[in-house]
Amino acid sequence: MLNRIDLRGGVPDPRRLLPRAQLDVSVAVERIRPLVEAVREHGYPAIREASERFDGVAPEHLRVPVEVIRAAEGELDPQVRAALLESITRARRVHADQRRTDHTTTVVPGGTVTERWVPVDRVGLYVPGGLAMYPSTVVMNVVPAQAAGVRSLVVASPPQKDNDGLPDPRVLAACALLGVDEVYAVGGAQAVAMLAYGATVDPAGNERCDPVDMITGPGNIWVTAAKRLLRGVVGIDAEAGPTEIAVLADHTADPAHVAADLISQAEHDPLAASVLVTPSTELADAVDAELARQVPAAKHAERIGIALRGEQSGVVLVDDLAAGLRVVDAYAAEHLEIQTENAREWALRVRNAGAIFVGAWSPVSLGDYCAGSNHVLPTGGCARHSSGLSVQSFLRGVHLVEYTEQALREVAPHVVTLAGVEDLPAHGQAVRVRFPGDDS
Numbered sequence: 001m002l003n004r005i006d007l008r009g010g011v012p013d014p015r016r017l018l019p020r021a022q023l024d025v026s027v028a029v030e031r032i033r034p035l036v037e038a039v040r041e042h043g044y045p046a047i048r049e050a051s052e053r054f055d056g057v058a059p060e061h062l063r064v065p066v067e068v069i070r071a072a073e074g075e076l077d078p079q080v081r082a083a084l085l086e087s088i089t090r091a092r093r094v095h096a097d098q099r100r101t102d103h104t105t106t107v108v109p110g111g112t113v114t115e116r117w118v119p120v121d122r123v124g125l126y127v128p129g130g131l132a133m134y135p136s137t138v139v140m141n142v143v144p145a146q147a148a149g150v151r152s153l154v155v156a157s158p159p160q161k162d163n164d165g166l167p168d169p170r171v172l173a174a175c176a177l178l179g180v181d182e183v184y185a186v187g188g189a190q191a192v193a194m195l196a197y198g199a200t201v202d203p204a205g206n207e208r209c210d211p212v213d214m215i216t217g218p219g220n221i222w223v224t225a226a227k228r229l230l231r232g233v234v235g236i237d238a239e240a241g242p243t244e245i246a247v248l249a250d251h252t253a254d255p256a257h258v259a260a261d262l263i264s265q266a267e268h269d270p271l272a273a274s275v276l277v278t279p280s281t282e283l284a285d286a287v288d289a290e291l292a293r294q295v296p297a298a299k300h301a302e303r304i305g306i307a308l309r310g311e312q313s314g315v316v317l318v319d320d321l322a323a324g325l326r327v328v329d330a331y332a333a334e335h336l337e338i339q340t341e342n343a344r345e346w347a348l349r350v351r352n353a354g355a356i357f358v359g360a361w362s363p364v365s366l367g368d369y370c371a372g373s374n375h376v377l378p379t380g381g382c383a384r385h386s387s388g389l390s391v392q393s394f395l396r397g398v399h400l401v402e403y404t405e406q407a408l409r410e411v412a413p414h415v416v417t418l419a420g421v422e423d424l425p426a427h428g429q430a431v432r433v434r435f436p437g438d439d440s
Contacts, residue, residue: 001291001305002262002276003314004284010323014316014330020380021242021271021312028225032189036229039193043200043208050190055158057185059165062194062201063209064172064183072169073176083369084135084174090372091143098391099147110407114400120235122152122210123394124195125180126217127171129158129187136368138174140375140389141217146178148394153180154212156195158187184209188219192226196234216389218376237389241379242312244273245364246333246353248324248346251280253339257360258283259290261337264365266307267300273312275331277324284315325349332383335364354383409435 007014038046044062052058076084104114125141128134138155145153155175157167166172166185175183184201186194193199198211214235215227227236245265247258262274278284295304307313318324321340328336332352340346343359350356354377357364368375376389387393403411412431419428432438 001288001295001308002274002284003309003311004317005314006317007323007327008317008319010319014327015381018316018327018331019273019275019312019314021244021273021310023221023241023271023380025221025225025228025239028221029229032222032225033229035189036193036226039190039199040197043194044202044205047186047190047194047199047201050188051159051186054188054190055161057159057161057165059159059185060203061207062184062186063207064166064185066181068166069172069176069181069183072172075169076173080135080170081173081177084139084177087136087139087370088143088177090370091139091374092147094372095144095147095374095391098144100392100395108407108410110404111411112400112402114402116398116400117395118398119149119151120214120394120396121150122154122212122214123150124192124212124215124234125153125155126191126195126215126219126223127155127157127167128217128219128223129160129168129171133168133170135168135170135174136375137217138171138178138180142175142178142180144374144389144391145216145394148391150394152182152212154182154184154195154209155180156184156186156191158191159185189222189226192219192223192230196230214394216376216393237376237393238378238382238386239380240376242271242273243268243335244275244312244333244379245335245337246275246277246328246331247337247339248277248321248328249280249283249337249339250278250321250341251283252341253278253283254360255283255286255290256294257363258287258339259294261363261365262287262291262308262313263294263298263304264363265335266304266313267298268307270303270306271310271312272307273310274308275314275316275333277316277318277327277331279318279320279324281317284317287315321346328353332378332381334377334379334383335367337362337364352384354378354388405434409438412438 100117102116127137159165195212216237218240224239266274329352334354336353337357338347347356347358374389378386415431416428
């Protein structure tokens with residue numbers, strides 16, 4: 001079922017040969033630009049028209065009433081409630097340890113620099129609602145933002161035909177469990193534009209969604225394109241593409257486990273990527289056999305089959321695990337599983353991955369829900385330079401510079417010299433003027 005790429009014998013740069021979904025976000029940007037501009041200029045009418053066109057729903061009021069959010073929590077299935085609360089508890093435990101503390105450095109006597117960590121003031125959290133519903137994404141976005149101390153949180157999620165034009169009730173219930181009561185039934189590029197620019201959200205134009213400072217959360221290519229277009233108007237976490245899993249495995253891996261884990265990510269989206277990297281042709285053959293057995297039994301077999309047969313998925317054969325490590329570092333997967341002998345030793349050598357799942361008992365689906373880690377992670381090779389969502393994502397480092405008169409006097413000649421080197425004499429004069437009569 002999976003395509004095979006044979007890299008045995010080694011290649012200087014495997015990046016060009018590895019399976020990857022081909023998405024042209026720049027084309028999508030131009031497609032959604034008029035919509036984004038319409039939301040900026042007209043607010044509610046443009047959002048409602050886009051919702052009707054893309055979601056088949058035209059809600060009269062875009063903001064979800066607080067009593068509806070609370071009612072969704074009250075109607076939540078007890079097992080789902082318990083699972084969400086466990087997910088929240090574990091995520092809070094992990095993210096609480098990520099909070100940074102302010103630190104003051106004494107550069108010289110009388111001269112200090114303090115780095116303060118200040119949370120972003122208002123954040124928009126996008127929760128997808130297409131092929132699947134994601135109350136877990138509410139948890140993964142809200143928990144680190146709250147741990148960072150973000151003052152104002154707003155959630156946007158697409159309206160659903162089968163829920164009277166409201167977001168999925170489980171998404172609303174997750175918001176209630178986390179204490180988020182500003183929620184909008186808006187999806188796609190129009191949601192990103194509404195959050196970035198602010199917009200009227202009712203027919204009379206009396207109620208508004210105030211603009212946010214930052215937008216986080218995954219979405220489809222149109223959401224990604226809108227985030228790219230509006231980067232700079234607002235901060236964004238990342239341009240998240242289709243989900244992906246890579247598994248580095250050797251002969252000790254259980255092929256049934258590997259196949260199930262590849263399937264678990266493939267069921268997200270026909271463009272999802274599932275990649276096995278192994279030196280064992282026997283394992284590759286066994287995984288193919290397991291896929292042939294397991295996929296037809298899956299609820300979303302058609303979607304999974306398309307993803308597994310796509311150019312973005314495949315088996316990469318390598319000479320040994322050291323070569324496999326080079327391949328997975330080049331691939332820089334959103335999710336990387338290590339199913340090998342001495343799995344932790346190999347995991348500690350990985351440099352590029354959004355999150356690493358070590359050993360047979362740490363599947364990616366654990367991280368999607370209840371590991372305590374965050375599942376909003378870099379895709380498309382961006383793990384080479386970017387991190388997943390965390391408390392740090394919502395914090396800004398601000399330096400406080402405090403020098404006494406004497407401390408400035410002592411360094412003044414150096415400031416003046418460097419200002420002269422850069423032909424910016426007014427910079428030097430801004431120091432000189434404080435010490436009339438000095439030769440500095």
